[in-house]
Amino acid sequence: MNRILPVALTAVLFLALDVANAQAQKLTFEQSWGQAPSLTKSISGYLGWADASNYIESNGNQLFQVNVKSGEKKSYTYPTSTSTEVFVKDKDIYIQYPGSQAKQLTQSPELDEQNPTLSPDGKYVAFTRKSDLYSLEVSTGKEIRYTQDGTDVIYNGWSSWVYYEEILGRPTNYKAFWWSPDSKQLAFMRFDDTNVPMFPIYVSKGQHGYLEETRYPKAGDPNPEVKVGIVKVEGSPVVWASFNEKDDQYFGQPYWSFDSQSIMVQWMNRDQTNLKFYAVNPSDGSKSEIYNEEQSTWINLDHDERITYLADNKHYILKSDKTGWAHYYLYSLTGKLINPLTSGEWQVKEIAHIDEKGKVLYFTARKENSATIDLYRVNFNGKNLKRLTFGDYTHDVKVSPDGKYFITSYSNIYTPTKVALVDFNGKVVKELADSKSADFANYKVGKRDFFTIPSEDGKFNLPVIITYPTDFDESKEYPVIMSIYGGPDAGTVRNTWKGVNGQYWANEGVIQIECDHRASGHFGKQGVAWMHRSLGNWELVDYITIAKWLKAKPWVAKDKLLITGHSYGGYMTCLALTKGADYFDYGIAGAPVTSWDLYDTHYTERWMDTPQANPEGYKNGSILPYVKQYKGRLRIMHGDLDDNVHMQNTIQLVDALTDRQVPFELMIYPGSRHGFGRSKQAYDFKERVRFYYQYLLEKPVPENLK
Numbered sequence: 001m002n003r004i005l006p007v008a009l010t011a012v013l014f015l016a017l018d019v020a021n022a023q024a025q026k027l028t029f030e031q032s033w034g035q036a037p038s039l040t041k042s043i044s045g046y047l048g049w050a051d052a053s054n055y056i057e058s059n060g061n062q063l064f065q066v067n068v069k070s071g072e073k074k075s076y077t078y079p080t081s082t083s084t085e086v087f088v089k090d091k092d093i094y095i096q097y098p099g100s101q102a103k104q105l106t107q108s109p110e111l112d113e114q115n116p117t118l119s120p121d122g123k124y125v126a127f128t129r130k131s132d133l134y135s136l137e138v139s140t141g142k143e144i145r146y147t148q149d150g151t152d153v154i155y156n157g158w159s160s161w162v163y164y165e166e167i168l169g170r171p172t173n174y175k176a177f178w179w180s181p182d183s184k185q186l187a188f189m190r191f192d193d194t195n196v197p198m199f200p201i202y203v204s205k206g207q208h209g210y211l212e213e214t215r216y217p218k219a220g221d222p223n224p225e226v227k228v229g230i231v232k233v234e235g236s237p238v239v240w241a242s243f244n245e246k247d248d249q250y251f252g253q254p255y256w257s258f259d260s261q262s263i264m265v266q267w268m269n270r271d272q273t274n275l276k277f278y279a280v281n282p283s284d285g286s287k288s289e290i291y292n293e294e295q296s297t298w299i300n301l302d303h304d305e306r307i308t309y310l311a312d313n314k315h316y317i318l319k320s321d322k323t324g325w326a327h328y329y330l331y332s333l334t335g336k337l338i339n340p341l342t343s344g345e346w347q348v349k350e351i352a353h354i355d356e357k358g359k360v361l362y363f364t365a366r367k368e369n370s371a372t373i374d375l376y377r378v379n380f381n382g383k384n385l386k387r388l389t390f391g392d393y394t395h396d397v398k399v400s401p402d403g404k405y406f407i408t409s410y411s412n413i414y415t416p417t418k419v420a421l422v423d424f425n426g427k428v429v430k431e432l433a434d435s436k437s438a439d440f441a442n443y444k445v446g447k448r449d450f451f452t453i454p455s456e457d458g459k460f461n462l463p464v465i466i467t468y469p470t471d472f473d474e475s476k477e478y479p480v481i482m483s484i485y486g487g488p489d490a491g492t493v494r495n496t497w498k499g500v501n502g503q504y505w506a507n508e509g510v511i512q513i514e515c516d517h518r519a520s521g522h523f524g525k526q527g528v529a530w531m532h533r534s535l536g537n538w539e540l541v542d543y544i545t546i547a548k549w550l551k552a553k554p555w556v557a558k559d560k561l562l563i564t565g566h567s568y569g570g571y572m573t574c575l576a577l578t579k580g581a582d583y584f585d586y587g588i589a590g591a592p593v594t595s596w597d598l599y600d601t602h603y604t605e606r607w608m609d610t611p612q613a614n615p616e617g618y619k620n621g622s623i624l625p626y627v628k629q630y631k632g633r634l635r636i637m638h639g640d641l642d643d644n645v646h647m648q649n650t651i652q653l654v655d656a657l658t659d660r661q662v663p664f665e666l667m668i669y670p671g672s673r674h675g676f677g678r679s680k681q682a683y684d685f686k687e688r689v690r691f692y693y694q695y696l697l698e699k700p701v702p703e704n705l706k
Contacts, residue, residue, distance in 0.1 A: 024444035026470055029704055031443075032504040039440055039500060040416045043433040045407065050076055052402040055421070066403055068421060068429065086116040086125050093125060095138060105136055106143075114158065117173040121181040123141040124233055126157075126177055126186055133157035133177055133188050135233060146186070146231045147238065153193040153215065160219055160224040165644060166602040167301055168253055178253075180260040184233050186284055187254050187263050192245070201641055204670060214643055219597050219604040219618075220611045226251050228265055230282040241265055241280045242287050250602065251281040251629035252301045254280075257333075258309045264290075264316075268301050272606045277297045277307070279333070286611045289334030293322055297532040298606045301488075311356055317341065319348065324526030328361065330380055339382050347524055349373060352406070353399035362399050362406075368392070370522035371450070371463055371495040375399075375406060376422070388426040394496045405429070411497035413448045413465060416440070446506025450495055453515075456545045460518040460527065463493040464546065467512040472555075479560035479696035480511045480550055482584075486539045487568035488607055489528045491520030508697060511556065533609050533614050535596060536621040539572055540580050547583040559585050560696050563578045566590035567645060567674065570636075571623070574653060577634045578626035585697050587634045588688060591642055591674055594649040595622040627656040635665035635691055637684060639672030666693075 030036035045058035054065040055528045056076055065076040077083070077098060085096045091109040093116045096102040105114055105125060116127045119135075131150025136143045147156040157177035159190035164174045169256070193215035199214040217223050227239040228251060243249070243265075252266030257279075264363040265287070267276045277291035293299060300321070306315045314340065318329045326348050327343040342348055346367040352375060353362040359380035364373050367387070374389040375397045389395040393410040400406060404424050411417040419433040452461035469478055485492050493516045502512045516522055517539045519531045530538045543563070550556045563576045563584050569591030576584040595610045596604050596618050611618045619625060634657075638650040647668070657664050667687065669680040676684055693701045 024442055026444050026502050027500060028509055029504070031501055032507055033188060034500050037437065038231070038443055039437055039445070040435040041437045043419065043435045046398065046407045048398045049400050052400050052404065054401070055398075055405075055407055058393055068400075071430075078468055084118060084122060086118050087313050088113055088116060093127060093136075095125065105138065105141060106172065115173055115177075116637045117175070117177070117179065119179050119233070120181055121183040123183065126179065128155075128157045128175075128177070131155040131158055133186070133231075135186070143235070144235045146188075146235065147190070147229075152195075155191045155193070156229075157188040158191075159189070159224075160196070161214055161643070162196075162223065162602050163189070163191065163226075166600060167250060167345065178256065180256045180263075180282075181258065182260040184260065185230055186233065187228065187230050187256065187282075188229040189251065190229055194225075195222040196224050198223050199646065201643060201646070203641065212641070212643075216643075216646075217601040217619050219599060219601055219608070221601060223248065223250075223270070223601055228254060228280070230263065230280075230285070231683060239282060241278070241287045242285045243267065250301055252306065253456055255307055255309065257313065258311050259313050264307060264309075266301060266306065268299065270605070271609065272298045272301070272602075275301070277335070290333070291318070291331070293320060297529045301602075302605075305350060308351055308354070310354065317351065317354070317361065321525035324529075325524035328363065329383075338380075339379065341378055341382050342385070343382070345524065346370075347521070352397055353401075353403050355403045355452055358403070360403065362388075362403060364395070364397065366522075369495065371493050372412070372456050375408070377403075381565060386426070388422065388424070390422075390426065390428070392495070394494060407432070411618060412495045413450050413498060416497050416499075421514065424574050431586070442468060445503055446512075447472065447498075448498065450493075453546055455518060455542055460523055460542075462518070462542055462546060463491070463522055464491055465495075465498075465514045467498075467506055468536075469509045469511060470503075470506045471509075474555045476555060477557040478511045478555060479557050480562065481505065481692070481696070482513050482543075482546070482550075482561065482563045483514065483569075484543065484572055485567075485569040486514065486520075486543075486565060486572040488519055488531050488535075489521040489525075490568070491516040493520075493522070505692070510692070510696060511550075513546070513550070515546050516541070533608055533617040534621065535607050535617075536571070536575050536579075540575055543572065543576060544580055544583045547580075551583070562586035562588070562696060564588040564693075568593065570645075573635065574623045574636070575626070577632055578623055578630045581629050581631045585632045586691075587632065588637075588691060589636045590676075591633065591639065591645045592623070592636065592649060592653070593645050594653040595624055598646065598649050598652070624656050627653070627660060630657065630660065630662055630664075633663060633665070633695060635687075637667045637669065637676070639669045639680075641671060642674045644674040 015599045027038050027343045028616050031038035035448050047056040047058055050056050050065040054067050057064045057066050063076040064073045066073045083098045091112045093105045093113050094102040111129050113127045118126050124135045132210040133146045133156045159174040159176045175268040196215040196217050198213050199216040203210050203212050225245040227245045231238055248270040250268040255264040265278045265280050278287040279290050316331055318331055348366040351363050360377050360378050364375055372394045376387050378385045396409045398407045406422050409419050416436040421429045423429055450465050452463055493514050519528045537541050563572050563573050570589035573587040573589035574592045575662045577587040593599050595634050608617055638647045640647055669676045672680050689705050
């Protein structure tokens with residue numbers, strides 16, 4: 001359920017702000033862009049726990065450990081085991097221990113090692129080189145090569161693009177190998193991209209340019225063939241998990257058991273409606289099914305925290321949204337459900353701490369309010385659920401190793417970040433920091449409000465954060481900037497302190513709004529499931545509802561509603577200026593998908609199925625059929641080297657718009673990927689400013705922003 005601050009409380013807060021602002025000064029230009037101190041001040045960082053009795057505080061470049069009871073503060077350095085670094089420099093691997101110079105481990109700059117990863121015992125470094133998997137012994141420099149068949153289409157321990165982007169995740173930097181906890185084995189994935197279509201990206205540098213070719217499977221295309229292998233650290237023949245790599249399937253991140261005696265492999269069918277866990281024996285590759293989940297829409301193949309092994313070597317905790325809401329379940333290693341740990345119409349987020357001796361799980365969740373995060377504890381039997389955090393805030397917590405204390409950094413849209421030390425009963429032991437500046441009340445800023453708007457069908461209350469102009473006057477009309485993302489389960493409305501973000505435009509007399517739709521994650525998987533086979537439909541329906549709400553207000557200019565977003569947000573922006581053009585007047589779209597058959601298999605088919613199975617859904621979700629409805633003014637930006645949302649998407653939209661001979665703006669950023677390079681970002685900012693002044697404010701750009 002979505003729970004929001006009551007209107008009466010919001011009114012009281014507004015009244016208090018009105019009284020304070022009567023004597024206040026507006027933020028200067030520098031302050032409104034965060035270039036000078038104003039509403040907040042710097043505070044120490046609280047990085048975690050040195051041990052059960054001492055938390056770690058960062059003050060500039062110094063680290064301290066602080067005793068929770070006495071407050072005694074001592075200098076602190078991380079243990080060698082956690083602060084040893086391995087890295088690539090000049091295409092060779094180096095290792096650096098605390099307080100010593102980096103030591104070069106490889107001597108092969110022409111071969112380019114990737115993703116060096118230290119074994120848990122610190123004795124070996126695993127890495128990939130030219131699509132094969134290696135390790136080296138740190139003490140002797142001896143190299144061990146585990147695979148021999150790496151090519152330009154076969155990769156061992158190095159991800160195929162679609163796995164890197166959608167399954168294992170970009171933070172892996174293509175790494176697809178995993179140390180066992182005892183450091184005696186390595187698991188890895190082998191990818192065969194032979195049948196995956198090649199997508200060419202033209203690089204325009206130099207006299208002749210060149211093609212950058214990536215094996216990129218678009219919706220309905222063949223996927224890479226994948227195998228899961230295990231090798232012993234000292235070198236051994238690869239043991240392959242007993243799956244048929246020719247099957248049309250996906251594998252999620254594998255999880256080693258706590259004792260390294262087995263490895264859990266996530267398997268999913270191509271339709272992404274059936275998830276199975278297999279316990280694989282590293283000695284012979286044999287597997288046994290220990291979990292089977294089916295859903296009628298889709299199942300997310302998470303790359304983190306799907307399962308968490310317990311140290312008793314008998315149980316694991318599963319995270320699943322099979323009820324329509326994400327919750328935790330306690331299972332035996334044989335796959336038997338012991339009991340649900342949590343339940344209800346709310347979402348768990350992350351495990352914060354597990355107290356196996358006391359049989360207590362500490363976790364964060366979006367329970368009190370879908371736009372906030374709190375810390376809870378619950379017994380392993382699913383009883384005695386208790387909220388440990390406080391107030392109507394979003395909390396970022398770090399729990400002590402024994403679970404007796406936690407540090408929370410907390411805020412909401414009205415309250416700058418504060419930090420507190422709290423005990424396991426939820427009692428605040430000590431307020432550690434407050435970022436609110438001493439003269440906070442002396443500044444006059446654009447007021448923010450957090451509320452909901454009923455969806456058109458009355459089934460959902462859509463969350464909204466609005467920032468009003470600094471000198472808001474209901475008798476005047478103001479232009480509006482609506483910032484969105486819009487992707488499935490990817491809401492952006494969070495009740496946290498926003499700092500001075502948007503305050504420049506508030507000073508200039510612009511209303512700013514952040515909003516989420518029914519499938520953004522605020523309403524669990526049962527809300528997200530509305531998008532099944534119909535991307536672009538319900539998102540736009542809900543955004544139009546919010547646009548109607550805005551334009552019904554006497555203080556909103558009826559012809560100056562601008563919508564903006566990047567990637568999926570770019571897609572929604574383009575859809576708003578075509579299919580939704582009766583409700584939106586201007587749009588700034590970055591790197592938009594314009595037709596879902598141009599995007600990758602795993603992401604697109606999760607929601608849409610294949611183009612062959614859902615041709616009508618793909619047609620209705622494309623921007624191209626609605627170009628004939630385009631009006632207003634759209635600005636499109638795209639990086640020419642975007643390897644995620646290919647520039648092909650924008651080119652096809654531009655072709656359709658020019659055929660209609662309608663006005664729009666286009667900017668290609670050479671050398672930029674899905675995110676624009678730093679110099680391009682600076683230019684893009686200036687052009688966004690120009691667009692706002694030209695179309696929303698209808699006055700020249702000030703000199704200090706040119």
